[in-house]
Amino acid sequence: HKLLFNPAMAGSRFAYVKKFEVPDTLLPSTFMVLRLDGHSFHRFQSSFSDQHAFAKPNDSRALELMDRAAKTLMEEYRDIRLAIGESDEYSFLLHKSTALYNRRQSKIVSTLTSLFTSSYVLHWPTFFPDVPLQYPPSFDGRIVLYPSEQQVRDYFAWRQTDTHINNLYNTAFWALVLQGGQTTTEAHATLRGTVSKDKHEILFSRFGINYDKLEPRYRKGSIIVRVEETSVEAAELSGKQKSKAKTHTTLELLHCDIIRDDFWEKYSHILKD
Template sequence: MAKSKFEYVRSFESEEYLLPNCWIVVRIDGKSFHKFSKKHDFDKPNDPRALGLMNKAASIVLEEYKDILIAYGQSDEYSFVLRKDTQLYNRRKNKLMTYINSLFSSSYVYYWRDYFKDVKLKYPPSFDSRVVLYPTDQNLRDYLSWRQADCHINNLYNTTFWALVLKGGLTTQEAEQRLCGTLSSDKNEILFKEFDTNYNNEPFIYKKGTILLRKKIKHPIKDKNRLVVIPLHKDLIQDDFWTRNSEILDIKACGFYEFKFSDIPELVLSQLHHLNIKDSAENDSDYKRVLN
């Protein structure tokens, strides 16, 4: 390509290359999502439509970028962990951050109607992103543990707060004052004694957030294995999760995960082209139970 006299301006550009042999975490966070959720009438304290959409957008990112080994999401944020030996985009910070963020954000808008049906998107949502490096496996585990602990703390507060407002008749200001200075045990007691709610029985997706992993599963109709992104709502703070999913830190081939046929999540079904499966199994009672 011929050069022009204006090409010198490229010398003003700069690139930041991330340190080698470090785990790369790209964390995406919704901008002003309190306002966004209020404008679109999200259910309180948790809206399964919003969480499902976040998980769908994140799964699209994992399908595109195979160097992402695990992702963790809660509320309006998602963290994507790239293998520490990745050479994706030559480890250029701006490329990794902007491409992952833009794919997530566009997927959120693209799949909006699949989850919110007749709720019109009133204005485009936006997400900020940052890149953080973690040099050791323990640093990475502690980071993910921090995000999951944050999920539990926030969800317990929000569950109690909205119980006081929606069921207890308090204003938002009164509910804030009631919860000011309370401990987790206090919030559990309020839920149990005043609203007959055992927080331990709340859905795990609300208390633990969502973990996305690649796993091999047996195709529910065809006799072969498929590699898919699966959602888990489990405790990742304890050692058991990392023992069961040792391929993450060891950077090895994906492990195998077994679903009961009727328990296959919709997020996984969408990767199995379940419309084609339906044609092959119209009379299969288990399959009909999955769809229903």
């Protein structure tokens, strides 16, 4: 029995290709924000809306599925302390002291995007029991570094402001189309040049909709906070009474304002070391 191919020798002959893996370490002691975006979800969602007459402008099943996937990520990665989601995007805050995967950029961005996607697809049938997935959806991810707490707060404020602007527009738009009988072209024309106040007025005077009374989920997006709870448990060990403090963390899903100080004062541990 003769071996033409010597695997150990081949292994060492080819192993030089590993040297092309150059390091991509992220700056230490800096907050990381991972933002995920649905890839071509417009196409993705539009095909759904065409086929299944989704509720417009918001589909709560789709949003709740996004929240479910976000929770999976936060359950698995304890260094994520806060997340905000709207439509087909979600942003996650990793604390600045995180040593996750030695802060290697590709490793973090790929693994976390992968797990989010995996959870999204796995739990799809729970949220859309009657709607089989036609093809695999995907997300892109990026990591942005922020040196200071203020910048982190402003990042989250930026996403919530975006949620507000998009949702107000979409709410007015679909009211004009679905209740007002306009074509989509006419509805865009009606809204062209209007400011926020005008859209509130259109909704209220034409359709009796008080925008501020609509679902907070649609107006504020979804916020997930990791909350730490310390419980003192009494335990009897080897005849002696001992108590030990144990820290649990739980995840709270909120649809509240994240721009004002109240939120950051209440959950001040988020930005702490």
